[in-house]
Amino acid sequence: MPQLNGGGGDDLGANDELISFKDEGEQEEKISENSSAERDLADVKSSLVNESETNQNSSSDSEAERRPPPRTETFRDKARESLEEAAKRQDGGLFKGPPYPGYPFIMIPDLAGPYLPNGSLSPTARTCVNVPLDLHLTSCCSPLMQYLQMKWPLLDVQTGNLQSRQALKDARSPSPAHIVSNKVPVVQHPHHVHPLTPLITYSNEHFTPGNPPPHLQADVDPKTGIPRPPHPPDISPYYPLSPGTVGQIPHPLGWLVPQQGQPVYPITTGGFRHPYPTALTVNASMSSFLSSRFPPHMVPPHHSLHTTGIPHPAIVTPTVKQESSQNDVGSLHSSKHPDPKKEEEKKKPHIKKPLNAFMLYMKEMRAKVVAECTLKESAAINQILGRRWHALSREEQAKYYELARKERQLHMQLYPGWSARDNYVGGYGKKKKRKRDKQPGETNEHSECYLNPCLTLPPITGGKKSAFGTYKGKAAASAHPLQMEAY
DNA sequence: AGCCCTTTGAAGCAC
DNA sequence: GTGCTTCAAAGGGCT
Numbered sequence A: 001m002p003q004l005n006g007g008g009g010d011d012l013g014a015n016d017e018l019i020s021f022k023d024e025g026e027q028e029e030k031i032s033e034n035s036s037a038e039r040d041l042a043d044v045k046s047s048l049v050n051e052s053e054t055n056q057n058s059s060s061d062s063e064a065e066r067r068p069p070p071r072t073e074t075f076r077d078k079a080r081e082s083l084e085e086a087a088k089r090q091d092g093g094l095f096k097g098p099p100y101p102g103y104p105f106i107m108i109p110d111l112a113g114p115y116l117p118n119g120s121l122s123p124t125a126r127t128c129v130n131v132p133l134d135l136h137l138t139s140c141c142s143p144l145m146q147y148l149q150m151k152w153p154l155l156d157v158q159t160g161n162l163q164s165r166q167a168l169k170d171a172r173s174p175s176p177a178h179i180v181s182n183k184v185p186v187v188q189h190p191h192h193v194h195p196l197t198p199l200i201t202y203s204n205e206h207f208t209p210g211n212p213p214p215h216l217q218a219d220v221d222p223k224t225g226i227p228r229p230p231h232p233p234d235i236s237p238y239y240p241l242s243p244g245t246v247g248q249i250p251h252p253l254g255w256l257v258p259q260q261g262q263p264v265y266p267i268t269t270g271g272f273r274h275p276y277p278t279a280l281t282v283n284a285s286m287s288s289f290l291s292s293r294f295p296p297h298m299v300p301p302h303h304s305l306h307t308t309g310i311p312h313p314a315i316v317t318p319t320v321k322q323e324s325s326q327n328d329v330g331s332l333h334s335s336k337h338p339d340p341k342k343e344e345e346k347k348k349p350h351i352k353k354p355l356n357a358f359m360l361y362m363k364e365m366r367a368k369v370v371a372e373c374t375l376k377e378s379a380a381i382n383q384i385l386g387r388r389w390h391a392l393s394r395e396e397q398a399k400y401y402e403l404a405r406k407e408r409q410l411h412m413q414l415y416p417g418w419s420a421r422d423n424y425v426g427g428y429g430k431k432k433k434r435k436r437d438k439q440p441g442e443t444n445e446h447s448e449c450y451l452n453p454c455l456t457l458p459p460i461t462g463g464k465k466s467a468f469g470t471y472k473g474k475a476a477a478s479a480h481p482l483q484m485e486a487y
Numbered sequence B: 001a002g003c004c005c006t007t008t009g010a011a012g013c014a015c
Numbered sequence C: 001g002t003g004c005t006t007c008a009a010a011g012g013g014c015t
Helices: A002-007 A026-049 A062-066 A073-088 A123-130 A135-139 A143-151 A160-169 A176-181 A214-218 A284-293 A328-333 A340-347 A357-372 A378-391 A394-414 A447-451 A474-478 A481-486
Strands: none
Touching: A357 A378, A357 A394
């Protein structure tokens, strides 16, 4: 991504980003890309199945902590075995195709490469094939425009307000990114659609227009043993519906398009002071676009489109749940004896942190991982995603770092006074919870676990404690060579 | 109900 | 500058 340097004077771009793995040659990376997905899955699977086969290796190398596993021959062999075994079981569920194959809008191609080592198309790639992409949106534009188109193919935002403000605020670096970024509101949809990626995160699994593949209907609930369809065919799994909520299906742009009964971003008629100076509008072309691209029930009525002050989904008030199906007036006057403290908390919107690169990657890839395996636990999935993250090429990681950078940028523009400290529950130093306690001498002796996590993944459901320290200091992060290259 | 787990990265604070 | 802590997402597991 050559344009990564284009930030120029952008001081928001974290200079300590893009941790690369220089010991891992490019060729190695490519190999890793092509088979990492399947290998990861097989590895984790096998490790989950046979957890006793762990901690056989104990060599330590502190520096190796930040590196992906050097694909030792042993590891390769094992990975290959796992992969072969996985391939044998392909019909048994391990490599099930994503249950929601038809996301009609856009998706990110399989970052791990569409082809299996044997040359066949990977399941996820097959999914890609099935998806009617609007490639024309992205193929002919600059990367940044591709990004924007990718993120907001439907959105037209009035940017004058913010732009002018931004122009005053940051006149020193009127880079295109700034300008265009204003069109990409940071939106953190509490119902799993990422702010910046309302249409692509979990992309290909969304909005399946048709029925799921037959083999997926045999998906069996591990708890009940009852076959279950992954999700209603045309409803995103990330917009869970409670019984009787038909008609309240949140729009993929739900944060942007307030809907009646939409529990997430309640608009109180006057009670909510929106922090955004930006006026977001959806113009007629977008409406028609919505109509043409979304199923009718997904297309909000025009009258619901606010021309000003649409609450940003990154703002989550504590009263969200309570207000879910009540009208605003009622909720405002429902309590006769409001607790001043609580009231104050209610009034104070919770502005979430912008997602970092890995979080963006996770949001995008989680559904794919979930679809490819039967794992449901996020802890296990995140382990896979963490390994996949390391297996990504520099360019692919750079893409997410760039997205994260833009998100931070926008977040800062949208919430000028916001600080991450605001979200510290008890304030800094007052721990909300204690995590990642390190046992004495634990730091490096598990580096091999990191090197080959598939062999040594801790029991997913067993312990409460991390099996190995995961903290990597800034020093380690900033030592990443790619930072120099990309930023 | 609420915390834990698990991942990486960003940010804030203390020293 | 370094080290540590918290939070961001996610959802099953656990208390």
